[in-house]
Every structure is written in C-alpha cells, then in structure tokens.
Amino acid sequence: xxxxxxxxxxxxxxxxxxxxxxxxxxxxxxxxxxxxxxxxxxxxxxxxxxxxxxxxxxxxxxxxxxxxxxxxxxxxxxxxxxxxxxxxxxxxxxxxxxxxxxxxxxxxxxxxxxxxxxxxxxxxxxxxxxxxxxxxxxxxxxxxxxxxxxxxxxxxxxxxxxxxxxxxxxxxxxxxxxxxxxxxxxxxxxxxxxxxxxxxxxxxxxxxxxxxxxxxxxxxxxxxxxxxxxxxxxxxxxxxxxxxxxxxxxxxxxxxxxxxxxxxxxxxxxxxxxxxxx
Amino acid sequence: xxxxxxxxxxxxxxxxxxxxxxxxxxxxxxxxxxxxxxxxxxxxxxxxxxxxxxxxxxxxxxxxxxxxxxxxxxxxxxxxxxxxxxxxxxxxxxxxxxxxxxxxxxxxxxxxxxxxxxxxxxxxxxxxxxxxxxxxxxxxxxxxxxxxxxxxxxxxxxxxxxxxxxxxxxxxxxxxxxxxxxxxxxxxxxxxxxxxxxxxxxxxxxxxxxxxxxxxxxxxxxxxxxxxxxxxxxxxxxxxxxxxxxxxxxxxxxxxxxxxxxxxxxxxxxxxxxxxxxxxxxxxxxxxxxxxxxxxxxxxxxxxxxxxxxxxxxxxxxxxxxxxxxxxxxxxxxxxxxxxxxxxxxxxxxxxxxxxxxxxxxxxxxxxxxxxxxxxxxxxxxxxxxxxxxxxxxxxxxxxxxxxxxxxxxxxxxxxxxxxxxxxxxxxxxxxxxxxxxxxxxxxxxxxxxxxxxxxxxxxxxxxxxxxxxxxxxxxxxxxxxxxxxxxxxxxxxxxxxxxxxxxxxxxx
Numbered sequence: 001x002x003x004x005x006x007x008x009x010x011x012x013x014x015x016x017x018x019x020x021x022x023x024x025x026x027x028x029x030x031x032x033x034x035x036x037x038x039x040x041x042x043x044x045x046x047x048x049x050x051x052x053x054x055x056x057x058x059x060x061x062x063x064x065x066x067x068x069x070x071x072x073x074x075x076x077x078x079x080x081x082x083x084x085x086x087x088x089x090x091x092x093x094x095x096x097x098x099x100x101x102x103x104x105x106x107x108x109x110x111x112x113x114x115x116x117x118x119x120x121x122x123x124x125x126x127x128x129x130x131x132x133x134x135x136x137x138x139x140x141x142x143x144x145x146x147x148x149x150x151x152x153x154x155x156x157x158x159x160x161x162x163x164x165x166x167x168x169x170x171x172x173x174x175x176x177x178x179x180x181x182x183x184x185x186x187x188x189x190x191x192x193x194x195x196x197x198x199x200x201x202x203x204x205x206x207x208x209x210x211x212x213x214x215x216x217x218x219x220x221x222x223x224x225x226x227x228x229x230x231x232x233x234x235x236x237x238x239x240x241x242x243x244x245x246x247x248x249x250x251x252x253x254x255x256x257x258x259x260x261x262x263x264x265x266x267x268x269x270x271x272x273x274x275x276x277x278x
Numbered sequence: 279x280x281x282x283x284x285x286x287x288x289x290x291x292x293x294x295x296x297x298x299x300x301x302x303x304x305x306x307x308x309x310x311x312x313x314x315x316x317x318x319x320x321x322x323x324x325x326x327x328x329x330x331x332x333x334x335x336x337x338x339x340x341x342x343x344x345x346x347x348x349x350x351x352x353x354x355x356x357x358x359x360x361x362x363x364x365x366x367x368x369x370x371x372x373x374x375x376x377x378x379x380x381x382x383x384x385x386x387x388x389x390x391x392x393x394x395x396x397x398x399x400x401x402x403x404x405x406x407x408x409x410x411x412x413x414x415x416x417x418x419x420x421x422x423x424x425x426x427x428x429x430x431x432x433x434x435x436x437x438x439x440x441x442x443x444x445x446x447x448x449x450x451x452x453x454x455x456x457x458x459x460x461x462x463x464x465x466x467x468x469x470x471x472x473x474x475x476x477x478x479x480x481x482x483x484x485x486x487x488x489x490x491x492x493x494x495x496x497x498x499x500x501x502x503x504x505x506x507x508x509x510x511x512x513x514x515x516x517x518x519x520x521x522x523x524x525x526x527x528x529x530x531x532x533x534x535x536x537x538x539x540x541x542x543x544x545x546x547x548x549x550x551x552x553x554x555x556x557x558x559x560x561x562x563x564x565x566x567x568x569x570x571x572x573x574x575x576x577x578x579x580x581x582x583x584x585x586x587x588x589x590x591x592x593x594x595x596x597x598x599x600x601x602x603x604x605x606x607x608x609x610x611x612x613x614x615x616x617x618x619x620x621x622x623x624x625x626x627x628x629x630x631x632x633x634x635x636x637x638x639x640x641x642x643x644x645x646x647x648x649x650x651x652x653x654x655x656x657x658x659x660x661x662x663x664x665x666x667x668x669x670x671x672x673x674x675x676x677x678x679x680x681x682x683x684x685x686x687x688x689x690x691x692x693x694x695x696x697x698x699x700x701x702x703x704x705x706x707x708x709x710x711x712x713x714x715x716x717x718x719x720x721x722x723x724x725x726x727x728x729x730x731x732x733x734x735x736x737x738x739x740x741x742x743x744x745x746x747x748x749x750x751x752x753x754x755x756x757x758x759x760x761x762x763x764x765x766x767x768x769x770x771x772x773x774x775x776x777x778x779x780x781x782x783x784x785x786x787x
Contacts (some may be wrong), residue, residue, distance in 0.1 A: 165334055166367035168354040170381035170450065177355075180380075184371040 022251060029244040036239065046245035053242050058217045059229040060246070063202060065216060066133075066225065070140035071197035077141065078148025079190050083182060085149075086156040087164075097153075103146040112210035115139050119211065131213030136223060139211035140201045147200065148193035155189030203227055284343075285310040285486050286331065286454060291340035293326055293510075298747075300326045302510040304340070308488070308503075313480050315489045317497040318507035319533070324490045327507075328456050331488065332361050344453070360447035361456040365463060366439045368431045374442050375427040378417055381450040382410045417449035420479065437468045444479070454486045461496065473499050494534045498522060506530050522574075527643050528739070531572035532732045538578075538617050540735045542571045542642070550642060553615050553735065555592040557635060561642040570643045575607065577639035578619040580631040592633045599627050615735035650713065650751055655706040655775075657699045661687050663706055663773060666748040668724030671770040672706075674699055677777050688786060696786045703778040712772035713752035715742060715764050722765030726750065728758045742766055 029047075033040040050056060085096040103111060115138070123130035163185065167177035183190070205227040212223045224232070226246075233240055284307040291304040301323040308314050316324035329335045331342060333354030341350045349357055360381070368377050386402040393399055405413075418424050421441035431439065440460060447455055457476075461469045477500050480487050491497055497504050498518040506513040506521065506529075514526045525531035528539050542552035544563045549556050552571055563569055580594075587593060594610035594617060608619045610633065617633065625631065652665045661683065663672040675681045677699075680692035689697040719725040726742040740758050742750045750766050758764070 160365060160367050162363045162365065162367040163369060165332075165354070166361070166363055166369070167380070168334075169332060169359075169361045170446065171355050171384045172380075173355055174353075176384065181369055185369075187371075 025244060026248045026251065029248040032241060034238055034241055036244075046242055047249075050242040050245040050249070053240070055224070055229065056226075056240070056242055056246060059224045059226050062216045062218060062223055063225040063227075066136060066140060066208075066223075067198045067201040070137050070144060070201050071194050073137070074141045074144035074197045075148050075190060075194040078145045078193060079152050079186065081145070082149045082152035082156060082189075083178070083186070086153070100146045100149045103142070104150065108143070108204075108206045111142060112139065112207040115142065115207070116210045129213070131211065133213065133215035133223060136208060136212045136215075139207040140204065143204060143207050144193075144197035144200050147196045148190075151193040151196060152186050152189040155186040159185045205231060283309060285312075285345060286488075287343040287346075288327070288331075289341050289343065291327070291330060291337045291342060293323070293330060293335060294338045300510050301330070301337075304510075304512060306505060306512070306515065308486060311484050311486055313477070313487045313489065313500060313502045315491060315497040315501035315504050316507060317491060317494060317504050317533075318513075319492055322507040323510035324492075324507050325458055326510075328361075328458055328488065328490050331454070332359055332456055333357050358453045359456060360450050360452040360454075361458065362443045362447050362460045364458045364460070366443040366460075368439055368442055368446070370431050372431070373427070374418070374423065374429050374431065374434070375414060377431065377442055378414045378427075378445045378449050379410050380446065382413055385450065413449055417445040420448065420482070421445045436464055437472065440464065440472060444476075448479075448483060448485070452485060454488060457487060457489045459491055460489075461491075461493075469496075476500060498534070506533065508533075524641055525572060525643060527646055528570045528572070528732050529730070531570075531641070531643065536575050536618060536620075538573045538575065538735060539732055540571050540573075540615070541645075542569050543567070544569060544642075548637075550640065553592060553612060553617070557640055558637040559640045559642055560637050561640075563642060563644075568645055568648050570645050572641045572643065573617070573635055573639065575618045575620040576605075577635055578617060579634040579636075580608070580610075580619060580621060580623075580625060581634070582625065583630045583632060587630070588632070593630055594633050595630050596625055596627055599625070613736075616733075617735065647751065649710065650708045650749075652706045652748070655704050657702045657704060659687070659700040661699065663704070663775070665706060665724070666746040667744050668748065668766070670706075670723045670768055670773060672773050672775065673770050674775065677704075677775055678781060689784075697781060697784045698786045699784055702784055705776040705778060707774045707776075708750075708768055708772060710739070710751050710753045712768060713742075713750050714767040714769075715740065715752055715754060715756075715758065716767060717762070717764060719763050719765055722767035724748075724750075724766050726764055726766055728760055728762040728764060731758055731760065 028036065028039075030042055030044065031039050032043050032045050081096070081100075085093045088096070115135070119130040119135050159182070163181050164177050167181040168174065172180060203226075208223075208225055208228055209231070212225075212228070214220050214222055216223050218224050222228075230239060230243060233243075287307045288304050291301060292299065293301040304323075304327055306314075316327060318324050326335060330337050333349075333352060333356075337350060341348050343349065344357070344359075369380065372380065382405050386404060388400045388402055390398050390400055414427070415424065418427060421444055423438060423441055423445070426434070426438065431442070434442065440463075443460070460476075461472050464472060473496060476487075480500075489497075489500065498521075501518055503515065504518055504521045505515050508529055514521060514530050516524075521530065522535055525534060525537075531537045531539055540552040542550050544565055544567045545551045545556055546565065548559055548562060550559045550563075550569065550571060551557070559571075583593065592612065594612040596608050597611050598607075598609035600607045602620075605620045605622045606624060608621065608625065610617045610619060610631065612633070619633075655663055655665045657672075657674065658664050658669075661672070661674050663670040674689055675683060678689060678691050678697070681689050684690050684696075689699055691697065714722070716722055724744050726744040728740055729743045730741040732739045734753075737753050737755050738757065740752050740754055742752065742764055744750075744766075752766075
C-alpha cells in the first residue's frame, strides 16, 4: 500500500515538474502585464495583439517555412543515407556511422561557426555574399541529418535483411523494392526523424544566428525567426507579452495534433478491410 | 546448346568471395517437375548455389541455363523463379492477402492487339483486381489458409507464416520454386507435417522444386534427387535409395543415416577384410586396395552364441542397449572396435553374439586419399618445410642417399657435392597416423580447426583445416568436435619428401 502511494506520488511529482512551467505560462498569457510575473487582471487581449503584430507573424512564418523545408530535405537525405549505409560493406557502414555520430555529440556552436567560416570562404572565392535563405537551409539540414540517420538506422536493423531480396524475387525492380518494401518498413523511423528535425529547427538559435541572410518574409532584412526575434527583444527590454500568447497557441496546437493522431490510429485499427470478390 | 529437356542446367558454376571458393565447378541438370534437394552441412555452398539460381549472386565463372537460355546475368526480378526464404521474409507491413498478391500486382502480362495499320503488336497490362483476387484465393486454398487473408503477419503462427510464404511464391506460377531450409524454424511435429504437405503440393502443382536442407532425413523423405555437397563440391547425385544404400565415400555415408564406417583392405576377389575378419562382398575392387566400408546398423545380424563358440565367425559382446521405440540400438565391442546395430529383437546386455552381414549390405567405397599429400610444399633457407601456413622441421637428407647437412645448412652428398635447397619445390607426404593433434592454437607446426570427424570403429578420422585451407587428415583415438581449435604436429622423420625437378640444379659450385 505504501509502495503504491509512493509510486503514485513519484509520477505526479515528475508530471508537475514537467508541466507546471507550461501551465504558469499559459495562465500568464491571459494577462496584459509587460513584466513577467505581474498579474494585471484577466484579459484575452494578448491574442488579438499577437495576430496583429507583423513582426511576430513574420518571424513565425519564417520559422515554419524553414522548419518544414529543412526537415523535408534532411529526412530524404538522412533516410537515403541510412539505407545506403545499411547495404554497404561493414567497414564503410562503420565509417558512416561514426561520421554521423560526431555531429550529434558535437557542440552546436562548432557546427554553426564552421558553416559560417565555410560560407565566407566560398563567398570570397566566388566573390559573392553567400548568406541567404539557402545558407540557413543548409545549416538546418546539417543540424538535422544525423538525427534522421540515427532514428532510421534501428528500423533498418530490425528489418529482416531478406525482405529486399524477397521483393526482387517477386518481380519488383530495385527501385520498386525500395519503395514498396524497404520504405514502408522504415517509415516509423523516417517519421520520427522528420518530427525530430522539425523540433530541432523550430527552436534553433545558434545555427540560425550564424547562417542566416536576407530573404523569405523578412525581405531585404536578415531573416528573423522566433528564436532570433526573442533574442533581439531581450537585448532591448522585456520579452513582448504577445510571445506568451504565442507559446500558448503553439502548445494547444501540439496537444490537438497528438490527440488527433491517437484517435486516427485507433480508428484505423478498428477498420475492417473488405475486398473479397467472391 | 543445352538439352531442351532440362529446365535448368548449371554448367561449371563457380563462386568465390575473395580467395574463398564457396562453390567449385558445380555441374547439374534438372528435369522439369523434379524435386531436387541440395544436402550438406552448413557452409557447404548449397545456399550460395540456390542464390545463384535465384539471381541474388552472380557466379564467378560458369553459366546457368533456364530452358536452354543463359540467365547467368539476368537480375532476380526478371527470372521466372520464386523463392521461399529461410525465415519466410514476409512483408510485415502487409497482411496475408497483400503479401500473396505482391508479385501479381507487379507482373505485366503481354497481350496482342491489332493496330490501325493492321499489324499485331504486343502490349503489356497489369492483372485486373478480379484476376488477382481469383489467383490469391486459389493459392490460399492450396495452403489451407482461406480464412486468414485479412490477418496481419505478426498474428500468424510459424507454420502459418510458412504457408503464406509458399503461397506468395507459387501464386506467380514460377517455373522453378526454390526453398531455402523452409522448415528449419518449425518444431519437429510441424516439420514432419509440412514435409508431407510440401511433397503433396509438389505433385499437385507440378513445378520444379529445388530444396536446400542440412537435414538428411528431410532430404530422404521428400526428394526425387539428392545432391550431396561438401566444401562447395558435389559429392554424389542420386535418388534417395541409391544415396542411402550406395554412398560413394565415407563423407556421404557418415552424413546420411547412421553408419558403421571402417578402414578395410581388399584381400581377394570380392573379399574384403575389416574388423579383423574377411567378409564376402559384391563390389569389385583391385586386390590389396585400401578402401572404406560402410555397414548400416539395421544390416548387422546378430545370433546369440550357444554352447561352444565357432572361432571362424566374427563375435562381439553387447555393451550398450538403448530402447528406441520401434527397435533397440546396441553397441557391440569386438577387440578394440565397436559396431552399432539395430534390431527389433531383445538381446541381453553383456551377451556374446555372432555378427553377420549380408554381402550385398557391405558398401565398399573408394578412399579419396590414403595419406596427406602436399604438392605445393617448398623448403626455406633454414631447411624447414613450408606447407602453406605450416612450418615443419624435416629431414632433407632423405632426398640424397648417404648425404648429411653441414653447419652452413648445405646438403652434402656422399661424393662431397654441395647442394643449396633454399626455395626448392617438393612434394611432401605424411601418413594419417603420423599427424598428431593437440588442443589449442600455437602449440604445434600449424593452427587449424576440426572440420570433420568420422568414427571408424576403433578410431576417428579427423580432418583439420588451416586458415589457408590446407587439410590435414589424421587418425586418432580421441574424440574431437567439429569447430575445435587445434594445432597439428608432425615428427620430422615421418615426413616423406620428393624433390620436384632434378637435384643437380640446386648444386653449389
């Protein structure tokens, strides 16, 4: 009995530690105070102000565009890389494994700074200013690829190695075998790699700050994402109160997405397929 | 052009991975509708051969003909051959129906149409949904799983998965069905059932089956033809009865069924001597030839000795008796040798019996070698004998009568002539009984692994293979297991040398 109560307490403690800050933040998004921690009465005003703030909306759109585009590129490259490495000779595979592990444990500042130096170097050679949306995209892709590779790899290892051959044996060309058998098998890994990439890209600051140039919705100015915007604001004064509302909105979207996926999966499982012709 | 009657012919097929030859000069013709089994211990090259037929491996040399056409270099998806994989390799993301329909959905079937100009052109189309449906349901009916079409693969038992794998292959109506140890993962009872079902299925659908197994009983039960393989080389091809009754060598005899194998000598016309006794036999071999004989346990007849024993007959004493259900298994001892026998009759333990074997039941086999011969050996500058990765002390004075070796390691003849044998090529030979074996590596002349042991009544014939694939066959009283890491030792005086070429070319002035 004591054990049970203790166990329950432990779980609740962890949950509170995880969610209390978010709940506090949500609560404070319903008050207009500029300084965090002050309560100036209940109000919905932050939400309309959020959507009216061109600055925040631009940063949000930029962030989403970069997150999705870089994640797509990183997922395709990383997954293909993992498949390629899996079917390579052992030495080659180990070399690729090691090469993709280093960026994971490496400090992000090293990735960011080395990219900057490289872009400046190449820019000097071809006599152009390199920094733009594309350098930012490359930066985010570099950041995400190792994580995609690492999440796809175990799925490949779990897969029966003769599945690919079985597909060939049944008349599939090598590309059909990849598309119809290998890809569906590793799809969960690919998806989690994609989601991981999105998360990494969404809140990335260091690589963004080092590799961004002008472009996207920021026009001729440097591309502003949520993280660089917040950083710029903190330098001058308090965080804009609208950011609290934004966080709440993001949190609600994520919650809804998770619930939606769960419901969809449950329904899929219940669905009975009927196709018998006779 | 190959004979059109053969559905598939393998001609001189060899496969090497680096320096390692896995399949060596494999020649086999298979007729349409045959059930052929490749049988051999693991690593004998049977699966590699199958993979070459399927198209997953390309032979290093030789060619594979399907209906007389060369398919050696055609990729697997373009061959009318389907495979049932060892661990089924069913697609886990598809259900039973979609697994079976996989090949059908990809298949393009030719049909002819007449175009505007009145020419007949061949076009390709996919199967319609109804056609696929019909074929899938028929295949599922053959394997008795009609009601499980919507089940996920992970919810099926091993036997059911096995059946789905078979259905997935046969639904494509291949010309040849390859089965790579398909029953290996099933339990004994299931395996026996599936053996019979597969054989039935083979009869019913009439396509050629090529089956790979290391289970000799499975091979005997199911096949029309058995191909026994060892170290990438075909040992014997024949129907199950021939393979069992007339094995061509001790390896086949030992691998298939239980057997008593002995060293024997031909002592007269149709007379062979083993177990210190002369037996009549039906196989004609030259006088004094050293041979191997095999006697199956069920062919040994025992008669209890009553009264005064007849010394001219072979006698033995029952030392072990095991009840096996249908019969008893006895181990008899006579002098130093043992013989295993099977009989439905109940004999008392420790009783003395006469042993008789019908002449027809004594299978005499040519012995592949009577001593270890190394034609590629050479002498190094320290007058040591080098055989691949082995280094042996050796007596080189045997190459020249009356010679001796001086302090500078030159060979000095009786007439005072001086010879430098550094780098001389020689043929070395060592008797089986002169090769010693010790446990563990680095304790003798060369390291190796035990790859084969055959019990010969009173001793074991053990085959030790070194890293560079040099074989040492030896006779020993001790039991060794396959895979044991051992060292081989040979006493210098027991190695016989023959110089290649003339001794004079090694003379030093």
